[in-house]
Amino acid sequence: MKPPPFDYVAPTDLDEALAALADAGEDARVLAGGQSLIPMLNFRLAAPVKLIDLNRVSELSGIERRPDGGLVLGAMTRHRQLERDATIAEYAPLLAEAAPWIAHAPIRTRGTIGGSIAHADPAAELPALLLLLGASVRVARAARDGEAPGRVERTLPLDDFCFGPFFTALEADEVITRIDIPPCGPLEGTAFEEFARRRGDYAIAGAASRMILDEDGTCLHAAVSLINAGPAPALVAGVEEPLVGRPPTEDRLAEAADVASAGCDPAPDMHGSEAYRRHLVRVLVLRTLARAARRAAAGRTPGIETEDG
Amino acid sequence: MLRVEDARLLTGRAPFIDDIEPAGTLHVAFVRSDMPHAKIRSLDISRAADHAGVSAVVTAEDLGDLCRPGPVLVPPPPIDGAIFNARTALPLAREVVRHQGEAVVAIVAESRYVAEDAAALVDLDLEPLDAVADLDRALDADAPLVHEDLGSNLAAHVRQTKGDYAAARAHADVVIGRTFRYDRGVSAAIENRGVIADWDGRDGRLTVWDTTQAPIPVRNALAALLGLPESCVRVVAPFIGGGFGPKIMFYAEELIIPWLSMRLGRPVKWIEDRYENFFATTQERGQTHESELALDAEGRILGVRDVFLHDTGAYDPYGLTVPINSQCTLLGPYRVPAYESEFRVAFTNKPVVTPVRGAGRQHGVFVMERLLDFGARELGLDPVEIRARNLLGPDEFPHDHEILYQDSAPLTYDSGNYRPSLEEAARRIGFAGFDGERAAAAAEGRCIGLGIVNYVEGTGIGPYEGARVTVEPGGTVSVVTGVGTQGQGHFTTFAQVVGAQIGVDPGKIRVVTGDTSEFHWGTGTFASRGAVVAGSALHAAALSVREKILQHASRALEVDPEDLVLEDGEARVRGAPDVRIGLGELASRANPLRGAVQPGTEPGLEAAAYFGPARGTTANGVHALVVEVDDETSDVTILRYVVVHDCGTVINPMIVEGQIHGGVALGIGNAFYEELLFDEFAGAGNASFMDYLLPTATDVPAIETAHLETPSPLNPLGTKGVGEAGAIPVAAAFAQAVEDALRENAPGLEIVDIPLSPGKLFALRNPADGGEDS
Amino acid sequence: MNEIRVAARINGEDISRTVEPRMLLSDFLRGPAGLTGTHVGCEHGVCGACTVLLDGEPVRSCLMLAAQIDGCAVTTVEGLAGVAGEPDVGALHPIQRAFHETHALQCGFCTPGILLSVAAFLEETPRPTRDEVREAISGHLCRCTGYHNIVEGVVRAAELLAEGP
DSSP: OOOOEEEOOOOOSHHHHHHHHHHHGGGEEEEOOTTTTTHHHTSSOOOEEEEEOTOGGGGGOEEOOOSSSSSEEETOBHHHHHHHHHHHHOHHHHHHHHHGGGGHHHHHHBBHHHHHHHHHHHHOHHHHHHHHTEEEEEEEEEETTTSSSSSSEEEEEEGGGGGEETSSOOOTTEEEEEEOOOOOOEEEEEEEEESSSSSSSOSSSEEEEEEEEETTTTTEEEEEEEESSSSSSBBBBTTTTTTTOOOOOOHHHHHOOOHHHHHOOOOBBBBBBBHHHHHHHHHHHHHHHHHHHHHHHOOSSSSTTTOOO | EEEEEEEHHHHTOBBBGGGGOOOOOOEEEEOOOOOSSSSEEHHHHEEHHSSSEEEEEEEEEHHHHGOOHHHHHOOOOOOOOOOEEEOOOOOOOSSOOSTTEEEEEEEEESSSHHHHHTTTOEEEEHHHHHHHHGGTTTTTSSSOOSSSGGSSSSSEEEEESSSOOOHHHHHHEEEEEEEEEEEOOOOSSSOOEEEEEEEEEEOOOOOOEEESSHHHHHHHHHHHHHHHOOGGGEEEEBBBBSSGGGGSSOOHHHHHHHHHHHHHSSEEEOOOOOOHHHSSSSSSSSSOOOOOOEEEETTTTTEEEEEEEEEETTTTTTHHHHHHHHHTTTTTTTSSSSSEEEEEEEOSSOOOOOOTTTTHHHHHHHHHHHHHHHHHHHOOOOHHHHHHHHOOGGGGGGGEEEEEEETEEEEEEOOHHHHHHHHHHHHTTTTTHHHHHHHHHHHHHHHHEEEOOOOOOOOOOOEEEEEEEEOOOTTTTTEEEOOOOOSHHHHHHHHHHHHHHHTOOOOGGEEESTTTOOOOOOOOSSOOIIIIHHHHHHHHHHHHHHHOOOHHHHHHTOOOOGEEEEEEEEEEETTTEEEEEEEHHHHHHTSSSSSSTTTTOOSSEEEEEEEEEEEEEEEEEEEEEEEEEEEEEOOEEEEEEEEEEESOSSHHHHHOOOHHHHHHHHHIIIIIIIOBBBBSEEEEEEETTTTTTOOOOTSSOEEEEEEEEEOTTSSTTOBBTTTTTSSSSSHHHHHHHHHHHHHHHSSTOOEEESOOOHHHHHHHHHHTTGGGGO | OEEEEEEEEEEEEEEEEEETTTTTTHHHHHTTTTTTTSOSOOOOSSSTTTEEETTTTTGGGGGGBBGGGGOOOOOOHHHHHOSSSSGGGGGOOOHHHHHHTTTTSSSSSSSHHHHHHHHHHHHSSSSHHHHHHHHHHTOOOOSSSHHHHHHHHHHHHHHHHOOOO
């Protein structure tokens, strides 16, 4: 289990990295945290001719709060930072809540948010969570032949980014540079829960829920994003139906969970049948919606009290 | 007594196999079959051989005469009417491969990286053959054949009986019949296997470092196969990162690597990687049992009938040890007047099955304990009561079960006192008040349940082990024995046994194990026998040295031997501790440079001794646990775990408890986490640590242990083996507890297949939805 | 393939070697750096035996390239206590001492990785509960101990560290 041979560069500058990627062509791979790519190399399931290591590109690091209250996360933000960072805990508590469930500490030390999105494993937590938060992905590449020299960038909403298992909108010469998370509103609550065989394993199923209430406790917005319940992360259609415009009672939460369970698309595997996975989705959606509703009602969602923008 | 080996291990200075690398070492990677059953249509190694940095590429043809089937390591016991068809693997496959991972080509290169590069250049064209994947259909008339020459997939057929089961059944008030399945797993020592060989052509000596539990048999086999005198082959088992059974085997790599070193005149090294380990290292057993328990109205056992199928994989190099363990261990601590047991061993196109910690014993225990649970349910008895009514009494030993055990000796329990174990475990787990505890939990919407089961384990079997104890002139005491050690704390336990006899602090005793240049008589570490058999040999050797010390000290100090005490590395006169002499000084005097030596005496303070038990000793114990089942997710959490066990005299309680803890964790893995998955063609489905789930620290609970001591009469120390005990009864206890937890929410639930998983538990509770389970 | 110069500080000593880009950090430590205390159990990041500290944080050395530690500081088990020569119980790091006292190792193969994870964990969580300890070591597979005594060892280590040298 040793990697096949490859060339390697570790630029310190993003444009340099983009140029290297463009030069190396389709058979090059970007090395972010490496916690999925290096196992694939060790099993010889991938054989890139060149690795472009982004770990020394300082431009890709950092967690910042935008003037409008949203967050900008550098693509090389480590899972460990999501777990520990005070800004994340305050303004994107869903990420802080979920981060400790991503693998184990030594993996989180290296694993990055950009790498997780680019890898697009349907069982990964971050794509589903960022989707729920309405995040968008900023990508960059070097100018191609015939284009004016320089950096070419575009921004995609996350639901236009992950297409299917390990399949994204990212082109071979593109690199994810940052993730933008819009500000969260008042009386908003989020919650995450997953079910895995062992601590740190990929989830058999997971759910993240988000709810916004008005002052009277009427649901203004409800959304659910599922982990490992379909080929790519997607918001579950129809969960808002029983909830929006009414207080989130137990019965209505249960109805929404039923919608999610019926609407998801899990495949049977070694851990259980499709029926079992649908059942788990129902359980997890109910638990997280209820928790999100409680949190929204308690006004505990960050960004409300300290709103400065 | 804390362990003497810890400091080296804790600082990363203890040499494991991969830490050894003589100058100029070449590295090996194997090309292995990625198909479970295939014909080798063609094999082209030319591109690999031409690759830069490659020293040799070797196929079955190159091995010449060495390319013949490996040995049957353990001959089957002489059971009347038994059939045993031996089929063992070639070192490298020729013409046909019979399981995934079977080695076809060996590549030697300057580094493992380059060897793997070259492996990718080998053009191995395999034509898939129909594979035997399903154990239950392996013996069907139309099943594909694993070994075509055999005409069927029957590897063995054995029947052993005691009493008249048919008559017992005819008189029974209740007959419980069920089918049980217990599936495969891997031993998953965290260190994979490895072999390094260094041939010194100048003086014709071969040194082999090997992750083996049995260095002496490996040396003898290598000498025979390579045509060398035994004395010119040295096999060293360095520190080993866990054995658990499969490292007892003699594998093809253990022959090929030394042969390559001799051929190339360079040191050659192969370190198995984790992926290889899932195929190339032997595995745990799959079995299907059709079983019946005949009870009278009071729940007393009248008889047991068990007919089972055992999956040996593609070959059967370890004889019948595993299924015979299942057959014999089923009887447990119970009085079973009639027993009819019959098994068939089937070849399948899966990796080879040999003993893994527990070695088939857990299957027998699972069947018996589950039958008792279902019987208790039928009769309205509680699980402790039905067991208590059937325990052998303390006055019934030795107890002859009238069948043969794996060591070819009659299955006779040497000693035991079972009822106190059961009562102590019931007390510690809180059995008496558990109905209330369960109800209180239910009131909070929680499902908790209790399981409690017995086991008896045959341990410490022969043939023999030996040891030598030497007091060196410098005062060092050295102890050598032939068994290898894989983390069981033998360095400490052995030092304790010797130190106690000659009055030396065990921390100052140098223990060497598993180096054939230091000691070359013995067999190895298996069947929970290290402390029992090697320990007893050490005890005998230490007693002889003690005698020599006393004789020499008596002369030196001019006192009667009876007036001497041995302590702190000195011989001292009782009552006059200032009159004393150091053991090193005595050793010097016992090895004079000049002068006359008494006829008939031996120089030095040294003795070797051997111990061969007539038969194994039987340890016993009880496991009890409380689980909580998440009614929504079907997950199971273990809340409490109690082990009460009796392994005779305990030499080092701390080490014994550690053995129990590790065994329980492995048992929990067997019960709920670990399952090797194969597709319908016998291809592996989860050969990685991502997908094959070893229990972690959040899955294994704190484990409470209690020792009872019923000394064995079969050895001078009174010890019984303990290495496998923790692993054996876990699945049975776990299944009982899960059923108990769901007695209200899923009444009538029966767990008869192991391993369980949340997905399978859900399927059991929702049979209509479970069909898509893979 | 290009060869790459790697200069790093390992266990407080500067080391500089030329390596192939594909060389895993675990192989670099065990080979060119001569530190075989870091053990390799799975080479896909699950067993945790190869865990070392990179600039004080635990990482799987089988999931990093040697080239990536250029300019970084690495701590392996050999650097934990800084014991030279034949190891002596008295000279152990408090975490090692605690593991010895509580029989928290058997074969000892997984132990080096666990020690380093625990060192980082106790730095951040000096008085952990047993549940926190179990979670903290859940990224390490041990087949011998059943974890029971490892948990006790970590709790004991926290006590020893609190007592100070």
